[in-house]
Every structure is written in structure tokens, then in C-alpha cells.
Amino acid sequence: MIPVPPVPAALRRYVVARIPYDVDFGAPGVHRGLPSTTITLVLPLDDPLxxxxxxxxxxxxxxxxSLSGLHTEPAAIHHDGSQRGVQLALSVEGVRVLLGRPAADLSGALTDLDEAAVPPALRQLPERLHTLGSWSARVGLxxxxxxxxxxxxxxxxxxxEVAHALALLTAGARVADVADEVGYSRRRLGTLVxxxxxxxxKAFQRVARLETTRQVLGRRPLAEVAATCGYADQAHLTREWTALAGCTPTTWLREEFPFVQDHGDDGGAGSQA
Known part of the structure; x- marks a missing residue:
């Protein structure tokens, strides 16, 4: 872990996470990027991402x-054995405030700050980061x-109403209940979201549920994770992960945390992740 201060209070509505990273994978490979309810901005230091x-x-x-909008399929992040940089997870509101455009403009896109036509201060940020020699200076910038x-x-x-609907969907509320809560028909809600x-x-809700399960996988049995996170059963959990992440929960655990003790594989038996 690189010791850095938390995201400043004034930015927390817009920046869900700000993660400086310095990772040695040991060999070139591909990292799996999962769908999320946030928009990802990565500022690499050594080589273009x-x-x-x-x-x-x-x-x-x-x-x-590297800038990626909301998506419902996994990304493949290629590396040469190590990676350094700063990764930001921006809220939907944060994209409007910081990038000057709705997150819908970036949906399903793999792009960069120049192509996205964001404010000049952001476009200049990668070059300015490369002039700094410490993590505290980079994060401060x-x-x-x-x-x-x-x-x-x-x-x-x-x-x-739209912001409230997105918050309810992130929390796992059913689409019909969200529409009732904010006073829209399901069709109108769909158009605005x-x-x-x-x-x-529905797609946003599926991604939010996947995101929630990531926080507890490897800590509880998969059947318990499925019940807690709103899936019909463990098989439903596995189908959704396969559709959205391109792998089962157990496969993801093995890729991300080789030494984590899982509490049950995708068929229900115990296994070493």
C-alpha cells in the first residue's frame, strides 16, 4: 500500500476512489477489469495503458x-510485468462536474482525455504527473x-430524481420500486437513466450488484454471498458473473487473490482459491 491521504471531503461526491498503484506482477500478462457503477480514469506513469x-x-x-465509461463486459488490461500510476473512480455526477459532460457520452467507450474533449487542466495532467518524483506530490497534484x-x-x-434513482439502484432496489419512489413510469425512468x-x-442494477459482491467474495460462502447480494441462488450469481465479468466468481478470486481461501466453488464444494 502506498501511504496517501484520503480523498478530500470536497471531492468525495465526485471521486469515489483515488488509488495510487505500484504493482509488480512478475511477468507480462493481462488483468481483468470488471464492470462498475463508476467511470474509470487511469493515469499511468511508465508506459501508456x-x-x-x-x-x-x-x-x-x-x-x-485511459478513460472508460460504464460498461457491461470485462476489459482486458495488458501489462509488461509491472504498472505504476494513479487510478480514479468517478461518480456519474463527478463526470458532469469534473469532465464537463454526462457519463452517457462515455458509455461503452475506451478512450482518453484528448478524445473525450475534457477541460484543458485535465488534458495536461498526465504530462505534469511525469515531472514529479514522489507519490505525495503526484496525489497532491x-x-x-x-x-x-x-x-x-x-x-x-x-x-x-435521476440521482436518487441511481442511488436506489446501486443499493439494490428493484427497478419497479425505484420508478414508484421517484414518481416516474418505468419507461420514463429508463429514458432518463x-x-x-x-x-x-436494469443493466445499471446488475452492474451495481456485481460490484457489491466483489467486496465480500472470498470472505463468505458463495451461497451466502448470493443471498446477501440479492441473487436468486448461487447458480444465478455464477451466471451473472459469467455474463458481466467473463468468468465465475471463483475464477476471479484465483486471478486476483491467489492465496485467498474461498469458502465454496461455483458448484458448492469447498476449494482453495
Whole structure:
């Protein structure tokens, strides 16, 4: 772990996570990037980040500032054995405020800051990061840049009902219940949610549920994870992971945490992850 201060309070609505990383994988390979309810901005330090949609090498994109919108398929992040940089997870509101555009504009995209036509201060950030020699200085520069953009205001925030709907969907509420809560028909809700984040409410909810399971996988039996996170059963959990992540939960654990003791494989028997 690289010791850095937490995300400043003024940015926490917009920056869900800000993670400096320095990883030695030991050999070249591919890391699996899972769907998320946040928009990912990666600022690599050593080499441009090479990322594609899994199984689709023709979509490969290399950039010093890799930006990916909301998506419902896994990404393949290619590395030469080590990686250093800063990764940001931006909220849907944060994309409006910091990048000056709705998250829907980036849905399903693998792009960079130049192609996304974001504010100049952000486009200049990768080059400025490369002039700094410490993690504290790099993180400080990122925080100051984002704080200045937040103070500028960017695009107007999503309308309150849409923001509330996204929060309810993230928490696992059923689409029909969310529509009732915010006072829209399901069709109207779908139109507004897609216009804001690029995903239909049901797709956003599926991604949010996958994201929730990531926090508890390897700590509880898979059947318990399925019940806790709102899946019909363990088989449903496995089908959703295969569809969205391109692998089963156990496979993901083995890839990410080779020494984590899992409490049950995808068929229910115990296994070493």
C-alpha cells in the first residue's frame, strides 16, 4: 500500500476512489477489469495503458490517460510485468462536474482525455504527473486539479430524481420500486437513466450488484454471498458473473487473490482459491 491521504471531503461526491498503484506482477500478462457503477480514469506513469474489451483485441486502446465509461463486459488490461500510476473512480455526477459532460457520452467507450474533449487542466495532467518524483506530490497534484475543476462547476448536476434513482439502484432496489419512489413510469425512468449514465436501469442494477459482491467474495460462502447480494441462488450469481465479468466468481478470486481461501466453488464444494 502506498501511504496517501484520503480523498478530500470536497471531492468525495465526485471521486469515489483515488488509488495510487505500484504493482509488480512478475511477468507480462493481462488483468481483468470488471464492470462498475463508476467511470474509470487511469493515469499511468511508465508506459501508456493498453486496454481492450476482453476477447476483442481489435478494440485495443493505448493512452497516457485511459478513460472508460460504464460498461457491461470485462476489459482486458495488458501489462509488461509491472504498472505504476494513479487510478480514479468517478461518480456519474463527478463526470458532469469534473469532465464537463454526462457519463452517457462515455458509455461503452475506451478512450482518453484528448478524445473525450475534457477541460484543458485535465488534458495536461498526465504530462505534469511525469515531472514529479514522489507519490505525495503526484496525489497532491491530482487532488488540486480536480478541486479546481469542481470549484468551476462543470455541467449541471443530474436532476435530483435521476440521482436518487441511481442511488436506489446501486443499493439494490428493484427497478419497479425505484420508478414508484421517484414518481416516474418505468419507461420514463429508463429514458432518463440511459440519458444520464448510458445504461438502462436494469443493466445499471446488475452492474451495481456485481460490484457489491466483489467486496465480500472470498470472505463468505458463495451461497451466502448470493443471498446477501440479492441473487436468486448461487447458480444465478455464477451466471451473472459469467455474463458481466467473463468468468465465475471463483475464477476471479484465483486471478486476483491467489492465496485467498474461498469458502465454496461455483458448484458448492469447498476449494482453495
Amino acid at each position: 493498453r486496454v481492450s474489451w476482453a476477447g476483442r483485441p481489435a478494440t485495443m486502446h493505448a493512452a497516457w490517460a 491530482v487532488d488540486r486539479t480536480l478541486a479546481a475543476l469542481a470549484a468551476r462547476g462543470g455541467d449541471p448536476a443530474p436532476q435530483a 440511459r440519458a444520464e449514465c448510458g445504461l438502462a436501469p
